[in-house]
Amino acid sequence: MQKITRDQIVSKAVSLLQDGTVSAVLGWRQGEFCYDVTPSVFNTAEDIEANFVWNDFCGANFSKYLVSKTKNIDGKLLVFLKPCDTYSFNQLLTEHRFNRESVYVVGIPCEGMVDISKVKAVSGEGIVCAESKGAGLSVTTIYDENPKEIPYAEVLSERCLNCKSKKHVAYDELLGDEGEVIDSARFDEVEKLESMTSEERFAFWQGELSRCIRCNACRDVCPACTCEKCVFDNPNSGAESKAPTNSFEEQMFHVIRAFHVAGRCTDCGECSRVCPQNIPLHLLNRKFIKDINSFYGDYQAGAEVGMRAPLVDYDLGDLEACDVFERRDSE
Amino acid sequence: MRRISLYSLDSLFGEISKSMTLYIPASDNAGGAVYTKYEDGVEYLNTLNTVKSPKNFFFPHTEDLMEFKLQGKNIDILDIRQESEDFAVFGVRGCDVKSFDILDRVFLSDPVDSYYATRREHGVIISLACTKPSETCFCTTFGIDPTEPMGDISAWMTESHLYLQPVTEKGKALMSKIEHITEACDDSEVLAQKDKTKNILSKLPLKDLSTDAFGSGKTKELFDSPQWAELSQSCLGCGTCTFVCPTCQCYDIKDFNTGSGVIRYRCWDSCMFSEFTKMAHGNPRLTQTERFRQRFMHKLVYYPENNDGLFSCVGCGRCLSKCPISMNIVKVMKSLGGDKNE
Amino acid sequence: MQRIGVFVCWCGTNIAGTVDVAAVSEALKSEPGVVFSTNYQYMCSQAGQDIIKDAVKEHNLTGIVVCSCSPRMHEATFRKTAAAAGLNPYMVEIANIREQCSWVHKDMLTGTEKAIILGKAAVAKVNLNTPLTPGESPVTKRALVIGGGIAGIQTALDIADAGFPVDIVEKNPTIGGKMAQLDKTFPTLDCAACILTPKMVDVAQHENIRIFSYSEVEEIGGFVGNFDVKIKKKARFVKEDICTGCGACVEKCPMKKIPNEFNLGMDNRRAVYIPFAQAVPKVATIDPSACNMLKSGKCGICSKVCTAGAIDYKQKDELIEEKYGAIVVATGFNPISMDKFDEFAYNQSRDVITSLEFERLTNAAGPTQGKLLRPSDLEHPHTIVFVQCVGSRCDACAEKGKEYCSKICCMYTAKHAMLVRDKYPDTEVYVFYIDVRTPGKNFDEFYRRAVEEYGVRYIKGMVGKITPEGDKLKVQASDLLADKQLHIDADLVVLAAAIEPDKTARPLATMLTASMDTNDFFTEAHPKLRPVESPTAGVFLSGTCQGPKDIPETVSQASAAAAKVIGLLVKDKLTGNPCIASPNELMCNGCSSCERVCPYGAITYIDKEFPQPDRTVAVRRVAQVNPAVCQGCGACTVACMSGAMDLRGFMSSQIIAEVDAICK
């Protein structure tokens, strides 16, 4: 269902590589199955033509890789960014995490990415093929040779169903058409939680956070988490912890993780995508985003380079801490 | 061999849980399965694999080892070890059953890990044969027959019955406790199911994965392979693969200062973490490439080197489906020459 | 491990009355690190301090905990005691068991229990204390004053009189500022020029003052005591040191139709000009946008008539680099633009003018030689309407004007009205006001004279619309007290335009890393207690750049700023507060979060090479804290996600240790 084809992307990558604009290409490499795609640096046209993949499973946000992959690069690195990825890109630039000159950004439109676990919930295990066909995926398994057609609406990942923007906020050139910022329903779930009683919310989060295995995937994939040394890895920080020993450690990790990215999180949704335990981590980040919007005015991290994040800013007339609940309840 | 109708599954679980705590796969309310203590209302979920492997039963994610009590400037050391109580785990797949052999070689060889040993002694494994393997399954690569899952009691689930066959003394003892609700039977249905499953196994996309390029004596050749850099280039350094892995057995021992004392505990650690095996000078493996290599060299070369050729991967496929960037042992093996077709 | 001594003070019965001091010193004996613990009647007394000094020597103490009154009371005392005993003074912590324990709890058991816990927290903190040494930096004994209005002039004169060299940077060809444009000054009605020009001459002749007129600040680096400033001296195409200010060139210049800024464009000047007769420096300036010679190479008359040979068409902008110990901002104000106030017909009629234009119209050196004539037809106006609060005290939501009160308008309008009535008694004068605000010495008396003695007609109410019709200005207004609409046919309307900070202030604030409020007024270090200092150390505020002010207030603040500067420059070196932020470069991401929250601009970044795990070297951006500028608030420590930024004396580990000890 992607509007732009693999061929378009590949020929763009090959031509930029061959005309010397870039010296390497960050893209998606085909894996074992139709859906397991690995971010990878391509150095030759042959490699790109043979192994570059672009399909409904190219969800990974490349922005964070730019921090490490541009460190000792000669020339420029070509990166393909989907609209949501460009917000992370700008946020990282705002925080001086890499050199803009080392990157050549090609913005590509995105029609939403598929969550393979949602596919499996319908098709069952044993997927051998999952191709885009019309308004859905055509899935074949080893148990059923007849392809099953599943509408995209059923298998798109949560973040894509609640896509906030199809507009690229950073690029050197754009493939395909530019989209627009979308008025999404991404805060509905947050509101639902807010309307619960304190006890219900506590029970909800205990249930979710108790699944945490502290693999740190949410942190390690997060484009806002690029600390040279994370407080949770630093024995001198007073917050070091390695295991979800008890509910306190789980709460501590997730509150501090979310607080540290508050005002910087672009809501790219990578944390929830990679969580092996399907903890809805975006609901923590979105809570901060929603509160920031409501307390201090709408703010979209990464919308522009150089913006002052809400937590390193203030206004004389800011809401008092004691009034936050009144404000929320009145909304 | 004995069997029980699937309609009576609850009475079987109820009977077992009369004599010991029973854990069965149940929904984790997030699309996955988790071993859950059986009690009224807990529903068995017929799933291929739980998200977390059952190694947690013997080698828990975190575990207190000992305590220090501080009184003024005095320190008392408290031994908090306890004998484990009997428990049973139902529905362990063949791959996960095999993982216990791999863990045993680590924790039960000298010096014996008494924390692990007491749990192992008191745990009864009721395995379950696979009938619907996933595309990510490759246990056969490591010589595991998912239709013959072993454990203390082997089990097969057909459309109508659960078939049970004790394998060990512990298994026999448990069988005797449930004899009155099961019936004796022959294995014809089970054999038919095995044939059917084997047919499916022959169609799995990873069936040709081979271990020939790995094992004892390959250290030098594989350690220096130029492939590692490319394979590891997008590795995030998270611990997902190690924490869902049934055979990863690394842990860290840490002290928690409670204010009035210290609890010394251990918790799973991951060789993928930059802080892993940190010593005075830091982690001996400085880059993610080295750490990445360590994990796979350990599974495919070092462990077999020290354990009579036994690989420390069971092909359960968890890491294939959970890795955030879809890099995994299969891709590593193929890249380093482990595909029969290449 | 520290060797800590605990000293519990009885404070007579102040503490001992509700706290069992012996029990406290006994209990703290068994805390980790404590090797000595005692109690005494008055720890702050000489005898008490001697106990501490002796214990330090006898027990080789490395840290001291005093359980006593508030650290705000005696922390300094005990730090000195520690220093006298050879310990670093920052190895002392106070457990406040008087104000926050014995005085607020009545029960001995409760008080003792809490005192022990507070003592434990202090011990836990000292266990992590490290010796701290305040940083020192030298002071360049020269001040820079930016802006040459009355504020800058007064500040410069005061500093120079104290013996320190001062440079004034003024963007215009002459110093003098707005005051030079004024006619009379309230409430004494002495003429502005008469009191200002002698001061300008003083500046010109002062051996300690250099004037960089027609110059702008280009770049500011460094910090308190050590600013590096680049000043751009714009080419005026006249050699300043040779020009005698005779004016021959001005007289002969053929370009006669250049709007005269000094008279707010109400008359013209030449392409070569001296802004006004008493200008300092009194030298000509060629306006390159108007001069034919500079534009097309045709003319050169001024060069021919200049007998001194001062004209230099090839002059280039000059960059001056100088070091300063202190910088005073005196950038002043401007009336706001009237473009958004169409209802007052400012842009439609030449007879609607601002108050500053009115000053020029009544000034003897102004376009009408001081005769009050309307600009359109040079007729004498018989009805004059003054409108107050034009653009001041506006609704925050309105897209024009300012929320604040411009402060000076009430008084100068009273002055204008009074002067008109005095000189031209046949003129009707109306003043429309919202409120008349006259706090100040002799201010209200002055206003009342305007009303009572001079018959100025003050009407409470706002003017709604002014419509030019023929040679009249139809003024539509409301009289709130009489509750009726008024229609006045005026000959001249004077708008009391709000004042706003000069446009150069914002970029300057950025260069100085000094903070500003939303109106672009400079923020003071403390609104009450440090009103002439900027939060950025070494930067001082003089005059209206900090907020609306009249002349007496401006001059007081100018002298106050000078006093602060002198206080800084007399020091040979600055000793900092050692409890400042310090970044761990290995953990710093260079993300700028800390820099953004620092109110003092104490944080800068450098690119530094770091060895990488893969044995290569990578360049990373890392934060640097300037110890002379950091005041130690700690805002940066929380803004820093990685925890790379910590605060000496209040390290995270220390605070956590206190939390732990309290919650044990």
Place this chain on the structure above:
Amino acid sequence: MQVNEYRPLIVAFCCNWCSYAGADLAGNNRLNYPADVKIIRVPCSCRVNPMFILRAFQRGADGVIICGCHPGDCHYTSGNYYTRRRMALLFSMLDYLGIERERTRLEWVSAAEGAKFAATMNDFAETVAALGENKRLEDLRCKK
């Protein structure tokens, strides 16, 4: 004093310039407040890291209060403005996780407000005591 009476444990972070001085003034004026309140001095309320607050709860605190200068009065001009944002968001998040919102508080107390300091602490201690022991954000290891 009753032996088994539940007493809450309250950690109060006070800025050195206003609130700590306000607490001193409460002492000077002999204004009572519960001994359950233990004060930690910080240079400015903006020095208080959310991690310190969670740490206090972990170690057994039942309530945490942060006191700083009134907006506009910060000794460091803007520190309390940052505190206000940080705490507003943190408190809202803790509430979202189901932690009782009454356990955290941010108050502005000037050096002249000894009475306000004592009243605030009395009120906060009473509120927290009414909630009872902190169970939702506790670490049982620290309560052994």
